[in-house]
Amino acid sequence: MLVSRLSKLPGIGKKSALRIAYYLLRADASFAAALAEAVAGIRDKVKTCSDCGSYTEDDPCPVCADPGRDRRTLCVVEQPQDIDPLESTGEYRGMYHVLGGVISPLDGVGPRDLSIVRLVDRIKTLCVKEIILATNPTVEGDATALYLVKLLENRDIKISRLALGLPVGGDLEYADRLTLARSLRGRTPMTGG
Amino acid sequence: MLVSRLSKLPGIGKKSALRIAYYLLRADASFAAALAEAVAGIRDKVKTCSDCGSYTEDDPCPVCADPGRDRRTLCVVEQPQDIDPLESTGEYRGMYHVLGGVISPLDGVGPRDLSIVRLVDRIKTLCVKEIILATNPTVEGDATALYLVKLLENRDIKISRLALGLPVGGDLEYADRLTLARSLRGRTPMTGG
Numbered sequence: 001m002l003v004s005r006l007s008k009l010p011g012i013g014k015k016s017a018l019r020i021a022y023y024l025l026r027a028d029a030s031f032a033a034a035l036a037e038a039v040a041g042i043r044d045k046v047k048t049c050s051d052c053g054s055y056t057e058d059d060p061c062p063v064c065a066d067p068g069r070d071r072r073t074l075c076v077v078e079q080p081q082d083i084d085p086l087e088s089t090g091e092y093r094g095m096y097h098v099l100g101g102v103i104s105p106l107d108g109v110g111p112r113d114l115s116i117v118r119l120v121d122r123i124k125t126l127c128v129k130e131i132i133l134a135t136n137p138t139v140e141g142d143a144t145a146l147y148l149v150k151l152l153e154n155r156d157i158k159i160s161r162l163a164l165g166l167p168v169g170g171d172l173e174y175a176d177r178l179t180l181a182r183s184l185r186g187r188t189p190m191t192g193g
Numbered sequence: 194m195l196v197s198r199l200s201k202l203p204g205i206g207k208k209s210a211l212r213i214a215y216y217l218l219r220a221d222a223s224f225a226a227a228l229a230e231a232v233a234g235i236r237d238k239v240k241t242c243s244d245c246g247s248y249t250e251d252d253p254c255p256v257c258a259d260p261g262r263d264r265r266t267l268c269v270v271e272q273p274q275d276i277d278p279l280e281s282t283g284e285y286r287g288m289y290h291v292l293g294g295v296i297s298p299l300d301g302v303g304p305r306d307l308s309i310v311r312l313v314d315r316i317k318t319l320c321v322k323e324i325i326l327a328t329n330p331t332v333e334g335d336a337t338a339l340y341l342v343k344l345l346e347n348r349d350i351k352i353s354r355l356a357l358g359l360p361v362g363g364d365l366e367y368a369d370r371l372t373l374a375r376s377l378r379g380r381t382p383m384t385g386g
Contacts, residue, residue, distance in 0.1 A: 077365070078365075081366055082365045082366060085365050085366060085368055085370070085373055086365070086373060086377070088370050088373075089370050089371075089373045089374035089377060090374070091373075091374045091377045091378060092377055132377070132380055133383065134365060136359075136363065136364050136365055137359045137360070137361050137362060137363050138362055138363075138364075145383070149383045149384060152384075153384045157384075158382065158384070159382070159383045159384045160380035160381055160382045160383055161380060161381050161383055162358060162359055162365075162373075162376040162377060162380055162381075163356050163357065163358030163359070163375065163376045163377075163378075163379035163380055163381055164356065164358045164359055164360070164361055164376075164381075165355060165356030165357045165358035165359075165375075165376075165379070166329075166330045166355055166356070166357055166358075167330070167357070167360065167368075167369065167372045168330050168357055168369065168371040168372045168375055169330060169331055169371070170329065170330050170331075171329050171331075172270070172271075172275045172278055172279070172327060172329055172355075173274055173275060173278060175278060175360075176360065176361065177278070177281050177282050178282075178361040178362070179360045179361045180278055180279065180281075180282045180355075181282035181283070181284045182356065182358075182361055183355040183356045183357075183358070184279070184282060184284045184285055184325070184355060184356075185284060185356075186356035186358070186379070186381055187325055187353035187354060187355055187356055188353055188354050188355075188356055188357075188379055189351065189352070189353045190326065190338070190342045190352045190353055190354055191342060191345075191346045191350075191351070191352045
């Protein structure tokens, strides 16, 4: 019962699930109780930030509540879990907006299923000057980015997209053809001339 | 004997070497003879292009000999094997220059050990207008690129470097911190504003 449910979690197969079950049997009884409570409570405790749409225990979320963040810059992501990696770069000091997905006609997801009306609202109220489209570099992520560019152009806003290219520390020999092509096209100037 | 030598080849372990040996025993006798001849001949047949420094059977190599290539654009790579992936993008129509390595003080490789005098010569004779530094995005590759920028700036040449960023089809969630930081810094404008 526990094993079959555990093994439905991402990254946990049947073997790991069994290992966890045995661990719970061996560990202090209070540990299993505390874990059970935490799992039961997650849906009550974690809310959606009414500003950016990210997951948070407090509403608004720490980023939206932080007065030190640059409110004129908005980074648009697909899912709440995309915010963490961007924050961990330490490079970004603006706000976020979670779309809640990407435009994907095959899956029946259109612009109306995403948090786009709310995005346009926030752009107005925050007087946003720059938007960074950080949807994933996939077909759907690209299509969504293009849709947003069409929707938002002709406002006095700088719109950009995360750069595509070689990974840091990578090797040309192992780069895929498409990435290398984008890396060439988007080459970074090192001097004028 | 054969197995121990085969297993020294890159990407071939002991098991693959054994499999190859058994294959050669089973296959037509002429196959092993032809393979042996090809292996024996490679060092005689394959030369270094006296223009770009790439491997080639004819000197100059097909790229240097192609009158349709843009002689004003030069892509600088570390090794001959870096040219193939760039060619396979179909995006690049200029010439190449193989440095033959990267500056790496720890390995005792300095600028003099690389084909840099020849590079400066070729820049002059070809009247190069744009240089794309396609050394790998590693510490040594970056250092070599910076060295070349310092050496070549103040000539009327546009110098750029392959873009760093997310791989095409990739996912923010799985991107490493450094790559994501470069992807943010190098974001591509999608509109003015």
